[in-house]
Amino acid sequence: MTNSDFKWDTKRLQFDTVIKPFESEDEELNDFLLNDAKHYLVQRLAVTYLIENETDTIAYFCLSNDTVQRSMADKAGWKRVRKHIPNAKLRSSYPAVKIGRLAVSKKYVSSGFGKLMIQIVWRIFVSDTQQTGCRFITVDAYRNATDFYIRNRFDFLTGEDESDKTRLMYFDLNNISL
Template sequence: MAENMQLKFKRLDNSIECIGFDCGEEALNKFLSLRALTEMSQRLSVTTVALDQRTASIIGFYSISPTQIAKESLSKREGRGVPYDLVPGIRIGRLAISKKYQGKGFGAKLLRHALQKCLKISEEFGGRVVVVDAKNEMVAAFYERYGFKSIKDDPLVFVLKVSTLVKIENKGDTI
């Protein structure tokens, strides 16, 4: 189904109807409908929505913000060569798919779009790692399939080196 539907990725704004979005996680639903625009106006995060081009209904969303992560939380490989105690990164703070579209490949499409954006941000402003928070083991397994590794002190926080994204892009593969 994901390959048949045309998605449109758009920065969240007041013209997009968020009421009624249901991903099955009340905290994520409330974030989208009640907090996302406020956080954007406060420059805390930026939320992008994936819309069905035919109906303009929200398939899913993600938000991105700058972050730092303690170097000691990373593996030696991930922290190698970083002269700082805090490693700069980009956080995909929330990523959710509407219950109607879960299990149909849209999560992968949304994550790929978010990672492409993270790569561009890193090229422009820096950022060594992409950081994600998994709500549970099922979400953790999703991120692990895409190469994310859990940090030392929290099994539900994952990182992916931006250099990995660069290698994928340089090989001509799709992120």
Template sequence: MEIENIKNNYYIVKLNQKHELNNFSCGLNDMDDFLKNDALSQQEEKLNVTYLAMYDKEIIGFFSLLSDIIKLKDIEQDYDLPYSTCPAIKIGRFAVNEKYNSSGLGTVLLDNVCYQIKKISEIHGVRFITVDAYCNVRGFYYRNKFNHFKIHNENKLMRAATRNPNLTIPLYKDLKRI
């Protein structure tokens, strides 16, 4: 099956000005617009770094990484750490080509991103991975072992998400539990 071949043979490259981005669509205008219009300039400004997941010459997905910090008082679990904050790497953007939706490719790519961040944590102090997930895809992150920050009123959050599809919810994953 083609998708299994893609899952086993894709590769990751750093975005540069030579990449042809016009044929990529994840189905979310905001994400597509970021990749095509903002990613490279933000990368040049050292705000984040965007990587393309490629198979052959096709962009099958992309993600952006940037530094972050997590306030321990804002997460559900208790940590016996003598700090109020811990370093994190944020997955600023993460998308899969819409033609591969529901194929399992997103989970494969996310696992790879988390594995790469875990490798970074071995040479640079990082304890958590964070992501601001669109409310309508938070289930994907929950299935991939991300936890939500403290939610004081979940019903209010869900009503707001219904009114605004671009509303995001902050999630995290502890690298020591991977």
């Protein structure tokens, strides 16, 4: 099954949204959506986007402002970050958006919804109505999800977090044409 075999809709979580049942394989991510996402919204710490059908929350992700800074990368990582930035625009930090959390319900994994969410982030940040400059997407990727992000053309910022629980990854929004 692919996501085109399902009827689904996307929406931005509001304080009065009734969140439909959601169960991914990660308890912490389930708990965040059901118990914390609205508080993050009210405190302006993260905005949550939902993909849902009539009965279920199929998937969700959260976004917050971020920066990619020289101090976050190793030498090779920083070189990759700046590879496509013209010399005149080189600086020690660049505006970014962070995917704070991203998960697909167990019932719907491997149907393309993970990839779809990455593409939704592209569309939000690479559009003619974009209000602020934003060059990169960042994510603290769980170890079991780094390959998912690599398949979606993310790269590592540093090798120093190789044995950490999460790895810092980035995607250059100038790598896409919609």
